[in-house]
Amino acid sequence: MNPIRLTGRLTLRALRAIGAVSLFTLRGLFRLSPVYPRVFLTQLVQIGWLSLPVVGLTALFTGAALALQIHSGGARFQAGDVVPAIVAIGMVRELGPVLGGLMVAARVASSIAAEIGTMKVTEQIDALVTLSTDPMRWLVTPRLWAAMLTVPVLVAVGDSIGIMGGWLVGTQSLGFNSTTYLSNSWAYLERWDVISGLIKGAAFGLIVAVSGCWFGMHAGRGAEGVGRATKSAVVAAAVAILGANFVLTGLFFR
Amino acid sequence: MIETRGLRKSFGARAVLDGIDLRVAPGESLCVIGQSGMGKSVLLKCILGLEQPDAGQILWQGRPLDHGTRRDFLRHFGMLFQGAALFDSLSVWQNVGFRLRQRMPDREARAIAIDKLARVGLGPETADLMPAELSGGMAKRAGLARAIADDPAVIFFDEPTTGLDPIRARRINGLIRGIVDETGATAITITHDMDSVSAIGDRVAMLQDGHITWQGTVEAMQDAVPLADFLGRAPM
Numbered sequence: 306m307n308p309i310r311l312t313g314r315l316t317l318r319a320l321r322a323i324g325a326v327s328l329f330t331l332r333g334l335f336r337l338s339p340v341y342p343r344v345f346l347t348q349l350v351q352i353g354w355l356s357l358p359v360v361g362l363t364a365l366f367t368g369a370a371l372a373l374q375i376h377s378g379g380a381r382f383q384a385g386d387v388v389p390a391i392v393a394i395g396m397v398r399e400l401g402p403v404l405g406g407l408m409v410a411a412r413v414a415s416s417i418a419a420e421i422g423t424m425k426v427t428e429q430i431d432a433l434v435t436l437s438t439d440p441m442r443w444l445v446t447p448r449l450w451a452a453m454l455t456v457p458v459l460v461a462v463g464d465s466i467g468i469m470g471g472w473l474v475g476t477q478s479l480g481f482n483s484t485t486y487l488s489n490s491w492a493y494l495e496r497w498d499v500i501s502g503l504i505k506g507a508a509f510g511l512i513v514a515v516s517g518c519w520f521g522m523h524a525g526r527g528a529e530g531v532g533r534a535t536k537s538a539v540v541a542a543a544v545a546i547l548g549a550n551f552v553l554t555g556l557f558f559r
Numbered sequence: 560m561i562e563t564r565g566l567r568k569s570f571g572a573r574a575v576l577d578g579i580d581l582r583v584a585p586g587e588s589l590c591v592i593g594q595s596g597m598g599k600s601v602l603l604k605c606i607l608g609l610e611q612p613d614a615g616q617i618l619w620q621g622r623p624l625d626h627g628t629r630r631d632f633l634r635h636f637g638m639l640f641q642g643a644a645l646f647d648s649l650s651v652w653q654n655v656g657f658r659l660r661q662r663m664p665d666r667e668a669r670a671i672a673i674d675k676l677a678r679v680g681l682g683p684e685t686a687d688l689m690p691a692e693l694s695g696g697m698a699k700r701a702g703l704a705r706a707i708a709d710d711p712a713v714i715f716f717d718e719p720t721t722g723l724d725p726i727r728a729r730r731i732n733g734l735i736r737g738i739v740d741e742t743g744a745t746a747i748t749i750t751h752d753m754d755s756v757s758a759i760g761d762r763v764a765m766l767q768d769g770h771i772t773w774q775g776t777v778e779a780m781q782d783a784v785p786l787a788d789f790l791g792r793a794p795m
Contacts, residue, residue, distance in 0.1 A: 339661075347648075420648075423647070424646075424647075427642055427644055428640045428641070428642060428644040429644050429645075429646055429647070431604075431607070431609055431640070431644065432638070432640055432644040432645075432646070434607060434608070434609060434633070435607060435633060435636060435637070435638040435715075436633075436657050436658045436705075437630065437633045437634055437658060438657075438658075438661075
């Protein structure tokens with residue numbers, strides 16, 4: 306095939322997909338009435354509360370490893386003392402939101418896609434329609450809002466746990482004084498560092514939920530279709546989180 | 560009354576529905592028969608608004624079904640799905656009372672749900688079970704209870720006996736006929752099970768190659784030449 310034609314066709318296909326996902330997201334976000342509070346609360350627990358252990362553990366080990374890395378790397382140019390500040394800034398601005406988002410993507414995007422995909426192939430979504438219930442309002446809207454609201458909270462908790470992971474390593478194996486470590490952690494941290502991380506968290510939450518819902522709603526037939534939807538949801542969410550992180554970091558810190 | 564006029568739906572070059580004209584009178588029980596892949600479910604989905612027909616009209620009580628009238632239609636509508644399609648995350652009574660819970664307190668919805676479960680032969684002990692804990696026959700009954708929970712004027716049954724052994728299939732057919740007679744609801748059943756047709760139907764329509772090739776009463780069906788192949792007998 307003519308390479309120009311192929312490029313044009315692929316571009317059109319990509320633009321069509323972006324348009325469809327954007328419309329899906331807008332419909333999901335703003336089809337608010339009627340509200341299903343029970344479904345929303347369930348999703349807050351499923352997406353937020355139940356992701357806490359995996360996000361917390363990831364943050365703890367990341368903060369601890371970061372402290373070790375910065376200490377050994379910084380020692381090469383006599384900058385080992387910057388461990389607390391760099392762990393705090395690194396966790397809050399970058400690693401907390403990105404790793405938290407990726408862990409939520411692995412746990413939540415897959416589970417949303419599998420749940421909605423199974424509902425689709427077993428006609429449960431058609432059943433919703435016959436029961437006068439809009440599947441977008443019942444399935445998508447609560448998940449989008451729940452993810453967008455809970456992932457920033459997860460990021461904030463993950464940031465704190467990550468900093469404490471660095472503190473543990475710093476005080477137990479790198480010889481830092483506990484009080485000095487903590488005061489140095491806060492001393493160089495600015496309000497915008499924290500806020501930007503939380504905004505990233507909300508954006509990543511939205512990406513995770515949209516990805517899970519989109520691939521679930523468009524799952525193919527049978528178990529294979531659901532499996533493919535689940536895999537695609539996780540891959541798409543992870544790639545989109547990394548891409549969005551680059552764009553948001555550029556917007557916030559250039 | 561439900562009516563379709565010149566309903567057409569194609570997927571690519573294949574015309575699945577090619578000018579379907581059907582009328583179902585109030586209180587009538589129509590069975591749509593045909594081989595697998597002949598468009599029975601597509602016809603159903605067009606009526607429900609899950610598929611958009613390429614051409615033709617669907618009328619409910621003389622009015623074309625559009626976005627507004629379909630909402631009204633769905634309020635008077637119940638459906639038993641082929642695989643029951645119970646919501647996995649809700650208990651049996653929450654499934655049955657799904658629509659009721661949107662306009663009444665849980666206590667009242669639960670009482671009605673248990674009453675409907677009893678109507679289909681399921682005891683109150685099943686109310687708090689999850690769908691995964693039900694056998695195929697029980698799930699079908701629970702699905703039937705959900706279909707009739709809000710006393711619908713129109714009920715669709717999509718392959719109601721698929722996946723059931725002959726004894727359970729007979730029971731489900733008997734239940735459906737009993738419910739249709741008792742409630743006076745209009746019933747449309749999509750099936751290729753001729754036992755279901757005899758037990759449930761007043762009238763039969765044969766869907767083949769996108770067309771309704773024969774319509775008539777259940778009694779007349781035995782002598783209908785166009786149905787000879789489908790019924791597996793020599794034409795009379």
